[in-house]
Ligand SMILES: Nc1ncnc2c1ncn2[C@@H]1O[C@H](COP(=O)(O)OP(=O)(O)OP(=O)(O)O)[C@@H](O)[C@H]1O
């Protein structure tokens with residue numbers, strides 16, 4: 001493990017909720033801010049890997065780690081996942097089929113967990129199940145870390161939007177940001193870009209505020225906490241002992 005690198009896990013057992021979109025945009029945001037970033041792709045679909053392959057200079061570089069690749073008998077998993085020594089941000093994209101066994105691997109050493117959620121009843125139910133499965137996982141209970149939900153592909157003033165608001169209010173974990181359903185994200189995915197790579201472009205201006213909220217939350221909860229040791233003993237939901245930011249407004 002890289003002791004000085006923040007590890008941010010983007011995870012939800014539900015497919016298509018925006019894990020790769022959030023992970024690649026976070027990686028690109030950190031790279032643009034001058035960090036040494038690793039994007040770790042745990043998904044055999046390799047969507048993050050494809051995004052990365054489209055990313056070329058002058059975009060700030062990101063190191064890819066294809067964690068989904070099987071290792072041969074001559075290469076250990078640890079060797080295959082060796083990271084550059086100066087890395088300070090590791091963003092982890094995950095597959096949708098995540099059970100207890102996969103969580104054993106994914107939760108190891110993470111500093112913050114981001115769970116993207118789509119605003120449909122099916123996704124909300126599956127998301128709630130996933131979050132409680134994760135919070136009761138042995139590794140999470142041994143070492144709780146801050147967890148946040150981000151609502152993704154939200155269309156305002158629809159019935160599903162109201163259901164989502166209701167659901168988020170009842171969660172044990174904070175809802176940090178709300179990303180609109182926007183064709184911008186598909187374009188970014190095709191070009192190996194993140195939203196901050198187009199910061200100067202008026203078309204992304206509306207989105208940036210919510211991304212800043214997510215980045216600030218990560219920054220805030222990952223800052224060394226003087227009382228961390230004491231709060232960690234509180235049990236599964238100790239993560240909520242971290243400074244709790246404002247709830248996402250859900251108005252974009
Ligand atoms: N906010 C958004 N607005 C519009 N389209 C989006 C948004 N977020 C994601 N998408 C699109 O939705 C699709 C699924 O997103 P993404 O691949 O990020 O989900 P995922 O959770 O990684 O899926 P999988 O479980 O298959 O890995 C992609 O085509 C992506 O471009």
Ligand SMILES: [Mg+2]
Nearest residue numbers: 019020043047
């Ligand atoms: Mg994906």
